[in-house]
Amino acid sequence: MPREILFNAFVMNCVAHQSPGLWRHSQDYSLDYTSLQHWADLARLLERGLFDAMFIADVLGAYDVYGGSPAAALRGGVQVPVNDPMMLVPAMALVTEHLGFGVTANLSYEPPTIFARRLSTLDHLTRGRIGWNIVTGYLDSAARGVGERLAAHDDRYDRADEFMAVVLALWEESWADGAVRRDRAGGIYADAAKVRPIRHEGTHYRVDAIHLAEPSPQRTPVLFQAGSSAKGRDFAARHAECVFVSGPSARVIAPRVAAIREAAAAHGRDALKVFSLMTVVLGSTEREAQEKLAGYCELASPEGGLVLMSGWTGVDFAAMRLDEEVRHVENDAGRTAMDNITRADRDRRWTVGEVGRHVALGGIGPSSCGTPGQVADAMERWVADTGVDGFNLSYAVMPGTFADIVDQLVPELQRRDRYKRGYGEGTLREKLFGAGARRSKPS
Template identity: 50%
Template sequence: MKKQMILSALDMSCVGFLAQGVWTHPADRSTELNTLDYWIEYARLLERGLFDMLFIADNIGVYDVYGGSAAASVKGGVQIPMNDPSVVIGAMAAATKHLGFGITGNLVYEPPYLFARRMSTLDHMTGGRIGWNIVTGILQSGARAMGRQALVPHDERYDIADEFMELMYKLWETSWEEGAVLVDREHGRYADPDKVHVIRHEGKYYRLEAVHPCIPSPQRTPFLLQAGSSGRGKEFAAANAECVFVNGVSKSVVAGNVADLRRRAAEVGRSPTDIKVLAGATIIVGRTEAEAREKLEEYRRYADPEAVLAHAAGGLGVDLSKYPLDEPIRYEENDANRTAMAMLTRNGEGGYTPRKIAEEMALSARNLLIVGSVEQVVDELADWMEKTGIAGFNVARLIMPDSLKDFIDLVIPALQECGLYKTEYREGTLRDKLTGNGPRLSAPHPAATIGR
C-alpha cells in the first residue's frame, strides 16, 4: 500500500503572502480577507478537497529592512495589513466538520496564562481540530512593536521557548485531572476541587501561579507544529513538534534536513516517525503542460520585484537595496532567519543576487515551485515523497481561490486514483487524523510525562 500524503493549505491573514504583487491579478480575491464570507468559503473549499489542515502563518511587526523603512512593504501589501489569525477560526470551524486549523502563536510575546486559555478555547470550539504553529519571531520591527529595544538573540529565543512549553504542558496537561469535571446537577458540583490543581512555576523567564481556566479540551495540548530549521530550531522541534514545516527546492537538501530531524528526535527518546515533515510548495497545474506554462507566465506579469525584495530583506535581516542588482549577497550573522541566509549564500548553487532573488522567488519565495500537467505534478509530488522522506506538503495559494480550485479539481482526483491520497476523512481530532495515535499526546513526548 502506498504512503498517503498529508496536505495542508499554507496562507496568512494578509494580501501579499508569498507571491508578492500577484494580488493585483483581476481574478484574485485575497483583498476580501476582512470578511467572514471569504474565510468560510476558503474552509469549505479545502474540506471539499479533503485537505487535512489550513496552516495560517503570522508575523509580529512589518518588513521594514529594505531601504530602511516599511514603504515598499506598505505600498506592495507585503504581509501588511495583517489580521489576527485566530479570530476567524470559529466561523471556519462552524462551516466544516473535519478540516484542521494550524494557527501561529509567537511565544516570545504571548502571556502564557492567556495564550493557554485561548488555545484551549479554540480546541473546544473546533471539536479538537486546532494546531499551534510555534514561532519565536524574526523581525526587529516586531520586537520594537512589543516594547523591546531589539529582537531577543536567536538561541535565547529557543531557551525562552523551552520554558514556555514546560509551562504550557503544566497548564494543559496537569491542572485538571481526568474525571475532575462532574457536571453533577443534583448535588451542585460542577467539578471535583481535589482534582483541580494550582500550577506554580518560577523560572528564568516566567513566573505563574494559577489554575488553568479551561476544562480539558479534546486534545488538551493542541497539535504541535513548528518550522525551526536552524540547529537550535531543530533541537527544539525534535523535543516538541509533531509536525515540522520545511522550505527548500532541492530534494537532497530537504532529505538531509529530514534525516537530521529524525536523528535528533531519536536522541531525545522519541520515535523518528512521531514527527511528520511537510514541504512548502506552490503548484501551478494545467490540463496540459502548455496550459500550466501559460498560467506561470501570466502570474509572473503581476509579480512586483520591489515587493519580493522587501519580503526577502525582512526575512534575512539585510537591506538588499544596498546591493547592485547583480552583486551576490554576502552572509551576515544576525538574529533574523539564519537558515534563509545560509540557503542564499552558502548552498553551493551559485551566489544569489537581488535580481536572482526577485526572479526566482517572485511566486513561491523559498518554497518549491511545481509547474506542469496533472500527470507531471502528481509524479513530482510522489518523487519528493519518495526521495526526501517528507509526509506531505504545505500548499501555498497564488491566485485566491483559483489556484486551490485547480489543485483540488485536477490534482486531488489523480492522487486518489494512484493511491497517494485519502478518499475520505478519518474520524477524530486533528491529532487522530494526522497521526492515528489518539487525541492526546503520549510518552515519551514531554507533554505526556510532565509532572508525573
C-alpha cells in the same frame, strides 16, 4: 504500499502572503481577506479537497528591513496590513467538520497563562481540530512594538522552552481527568480536589495559577514548528509533532529532514510529520499551465519578494545590486532563510534579483507547473528524494490555486493511491497520527 501525501494550505490573514503583487491578478480574491465569507468559502473548498489543515502564518511587526522602512511592504501590501489569524478559526470551524487549523502564534510577547486559555478555547470551539505553529519571531519591528528589541537567536529558543514548560503543564496537568463533573443534581461543576495550580519560577516567567479553561478535546493543540537551525532543530526534536521545512531544492531539504528525524528519534520521538513548502500551477495541458504561470510571473513583484527575504534574513537587499551574488551573513533573524541561498547548496549561487523573482511566487520553496500528472510525478519524486510526509502548499492566486489542486491534483493523487479518499475520525492529532494518538513526549 506508498504512503499517502498530506496537504496543508499555507495562507495568512492579509493581502499578499508569499505571492506579492498577485493580488492585482484578475483571478485573485485576496482583497476580500477582511470578509468572513471569504475564509468560510476557502475552508469549505479545502475540506472538499480533503486537506489535512489550513496553516495560517502570522507576524507581529511590519517588514521594515528592506530599505530601512516599511514603505515598500505597505506599498505592495506585503504581509501588512495583517489581521489576527485566530479570529478566523471559529467561523471556519462552523462550516466544516474535519479540516484542521494550524494557527501561528508568536510566544515571545505574552504571558503563557493567557495564551494557553486562548488555544484551549479554540480547541473547544473546533472540537479538537486546532494546531499551533510555535514561533518566536524574527522581526525587530515586532519587538519594538512592545518596547523591546529582538532577542538573540538562540535566546529566543531558550525562552520558548520555558514557555512550553508552562503551557504544557497548564494544558495537561492542571485539570486531572475526571475533574469536570457537570453534576446538575449535586450542584457540582468541577471537583476542586482534581484541579491544581501550576507553579513555575523561571528566568522569564513566574506563574501560580490553575488553567482557566477546562480540558479541551486535545488538551494540547497539535504542535507545529519550523526552525531548521541547530537550536531550532533541537527545539523541534523535543516539542514538535509536525515540522515545516522550506528550501528551493530536494538537495537542500533532504539533509534537513534527515537531521530533524534523527534528532527527534534521539528523544524517542519517531512519529514526526514533516511538510515542505511547494507552489503548484496546474493546467489541463502543459501549455495551459505554462501560460498561467507566465501570467502570474508578469504580476508577481520581485521587490515584494525581497521585502520578505529582507525580513526573514535581517539583511537589507535594497542596499545591494540586483546582479550581486548573495553572501552569507549570520545575525539574529531566522537562520534557515539565509542558508537556503548561500550555504545549503554550494553549487547554487543566487543573485539578489533571482532571489526576488523566486520568492515572489510562493516563497522560497520549489514551484511545480504542469498537468495534474506532471505535478503528481514531481510531488512523488520530491517525497521520495526528501523523506517528507506532505506539502505546505503556497498559493499564487487565492483561491484559484487551491481550487485547481482540489479539482485536478487531488483526483490524480487518489488514482495513484497517494491521497486519502475520506477523513479519519477524531481530533486533528488522531487524523494525523491514528486513533487514540496522544502527544509524543520526549523520553
